[in-house]
Amino acid sequence: MKKNDRKKNGLWKTLKRERTSYLMLLPNIIMFAAFTVYPLCWALRYMLYDYRGYGEARYIGLENFVRLFTRDSQYWDAVVNTLVYVGGKLILTIPLAFLLAVLLSKSSRSNAVAQSIIFTPTIMSSAVMALVFYLLFNTYNGEINRLLMDLGLIKENVNWLGIDYAMLTVIIIAVWGGVGNYMVYFIAGLTGIPSDVYESAKIDGANSVQILFKVTLPMMAPVLKMILMLALVISFMDMQSIMVLTEGGPMGQTNVMFLYIYQLFFPITVGSAAPQEFGYGAAVSLVSACIIGMFTGLYLFLSRKLDKITE
């Protein structure tokens, strides 16, 4: 009893002491509860039901999950597509963003201009971005093909949005849209490394490459861990630009998990009479959230040593 009272008093004291911080967090918590937690709970309660967004919701037990795990190959294709997309995006984005950060981290006017230009895609609407890239990448008169043709790199137009290259195109666009954001994170991390560490390395005779791999990268480990986790989770949830650019096609080649879920709630084919499947969509959402959670957990486990590097 006494122990509980002590705990209660301790919690109250903490709240009182940090009230300014909690007050500042409050708007965000309210928004998060209203626009994320509540809709999530609203949708998830239907995962055991056959529900189409109107009419009566019919209880069907675990049937939605049975369908998902035994009969829905489309979803598992989408999971594979998502992994290819996430892997491709991260492999290209993170090293590129780090390289740009190293090159542009020194304070100068030209670097500031370059940083702003590279960051611009981050604040652009991904739908607009996808439309612009559709014009650039289209097979018949796209500028990319024209440029490659002029350079003599290709002899006939590449079908960038066709079956063979659509995923690569989607990844290229995602890298272009995300690299500026991660560059800024890396720059923030780089500026946090004390200059005396670099000075010591130089006195010890280290060259630039050695400094990069033996000093900068290890010192960036905790920041890198956070950036990778953010990039991983965000990439798993990407779908807007894919929806505008390919609608998940051609023939499902770029259909990713969240686009598949979106289509269950809101069938996007014009003129389609396909009914909405709120119940099944809720079940798929839960499984997808578990998949993302699993990958994030696995990543955190594998990367746990990154925190200890600077200790």
Add this chain to the structure above:
Amino acid sequence: MKKKSKILALLTTLTLICTAAGCSGKDAVTTTPAADGSSAGQAAQDSTAANAASKDKITITYWNTNRHDQEYMTPLIEEFNNTNSDNIYIDYQIYAENYSQMLDLAFSTDSAPDVFQIPNNEFSTITEKGYALDIAPYMDDAYRARFGDGAFVEGINSIGDAVYSLPYTASAVRLFYNKDIFERVGIDHAPETLAEMVEDAKLITEQLSGEGIYGIAGNYKGGNAVARTIDPIVMKSGGTRNGFDYKTGTFDFSSYKPVLEAFRDMYSTGAAFPGSESLDIDPLRTQFAAGKIAMYMSLSHAEPGVYESQFPTDIHWDCALVPTVDGTAAGKQQLWVGGSNLAVNANTEHPEESWKVMEFLHSDEVMSGYYTAGLGTVMIPSAVEKAEPPESMKKMPCLELTEDDQNWPALPTNMVVEGKDYPTVCTEVIFGITDVDAAIEDLNTRYNAAYDKLVESGQERIVYPNFDPLNQNTDK
């Protein structure tokens, strides 16, 4: 320094407040879609103007997806707004992509339009969801008579005695072709059989692909293209509608086989326009207008307007009826639209005024001009009688609907088919990803399983024992 921080904090707060204010309010709904393809900002401006103009008037919001008739409708609606004696202001908004979702979202947030266009093929869904008002009480016999005999059809615009929509315009799929290209390669008429179509496409591509000209194209980015290309040919060749066989009350996609094989022959062998699997209809039209595509299939009501205002072109083009497997019409071709179009929101605060707007939009004054301008085949006899035939139909008689274009009986609704839908599977066959026989077997199995499940849950199986695709006898 402190002063600077205060100013910065003040500016930040103001920015946040402005952002929050901008996000709130009813206008957010109207600015979300890029109406008629213009920017969201433009839509916001229009909406603001609408609000200013509608002060002290009863605003009736009207949503539709018809970009092709915008030039014609806008001044008429403006005139109505300025002259009507009922104090009504029509807030006219045109939506582009994902209209069904916008409508669902609007209804679920209680911000739905008072009068709205029913999304294509969704009459039964809209009525089941309870979106549409029964407008039968507003119509007297004289008003009904102006739509002609047999205008009100169960499952098309009516359910029982209730009427939810009115005949407006009709449209059907046609083959559009570039006469200049046909002449260059020595083809003197549009293909009437599938074999001719394949042969023509291959010949054109073989001779002119060096100039970037190809025999055929399709907008296969979405499954919608199957409804514009494969379905009408199957139906007119005596096959099933969307795979459903009314005679047996089951799904049978076997009549799709010759059509899918012919299309695969064109699209998997390089005879078709490159990138067709990722084309939308408008980019396709721009390439047709640029003289790069010899043939494609689209809608009789839309294309004349598109090449008049949206993508003006100097090429000589024409249209033809869709080809069939053996050149003869063994079945009717389902109308793209016809029999229903607009509905009144069941929850509107202004049912009387909304009905008046419906009356205006379906009036002889509006629809006669609509017909003459070639914007669609008007299905209101009283309006057509008073109108001059449109120039486009004089030049291209096949834009006119024929006796082979008609509504088929209603299909089973609310079927949940597990796995890929048939347009997706058909597209996979066309582009050589899936074998045609395996695809048909798979579709038959899954669609029949879904329909059986629906019947088990209480829906009556649709069976017309004497039905055939040409005579469509629906006696039970």
